[in-house]
Amino acid sequence: MNEYLPLIRGAAGVPEVRSRIAWSEIEAELGLSLPEDYEELLEGLPPGRFNDQFIDVRHPIFAGSSDRFVSGLKEFLGALKEGRDLEKALGDKAATHLAVYPEAGGILPWGRVEDDWIFAWKTAGEPSKWKSVAVSFEFNELYPLPGSMSQALYRLIIGDTGVEELDYLSEMQNFVQD
Template structure:
């Protein structure tokens, strides 16, 4: 049976994308060494037009500064690649089909729905064990929260942004609720 485990909140929500990335770099020693030599020129207007939504600034900043990353050999994060943005869009659409099935099968008191439903769930990362990290698309994109859909059936929310979620998860500030504890390690994925 699926259930909503609960909601975790950051002490302070990091609204500035640069501040969120800096928090992640502090949480993961050596992460800054993986930065791209120059900021990626991702065609965000193309991505967002195709998707039908403006994406959060912290996510876009992390994608511009870093290649695809894997945290602790568990959580994979990859943004659109310049010139191949359509692949990222296609990947999100495929993940949305899976998320639609999970939402349909979930036995939650308040049903969740995939994007593009109002407030729908939009995937931004996944684990190598089948966990999904999603945005709940309520309000403006920089107010979206994170929803975790665990492979073991537990669902939970984090009221900060995606990059702050990564920093808080890796640093141990968050209870991992159904996820393994993560060491502060990252590598190119």
């Protein structure tokens, strides 16, 4: 079991659930394996948003099917690439260094804060070793997040990421189920 699942449930008041998610279908459609801690965490959480509805974690159950989950993710990745390319064209040097999956080592989103922050993995190496990052929607800020995706989410909920720009996310620790 994911060691951060009970901590996240306790910190945000998340109800206990057990979901079966078609990870093999999702991974086949994406063309890569996802980190095990993400899979275990989402099987133990209902779809929803954390901390006064700020933090939205991408959840296959909310999409209704693995096909819709993957197509929604691919659509979001396309929008991220367009945004990154626009920032590059405008001369933003930070954006020029940001790859978006399926580019080598590109970011693959696992959550977001509306039009403010993207929480993603940097897809370099084995999925169990992927690092989480927070990227601003303008692509001009990128911060490493601590540990695995589950640990990063827990730290975002309790306000212990070490990134001052993300502190506002922890002002109200709760969970709203979708």
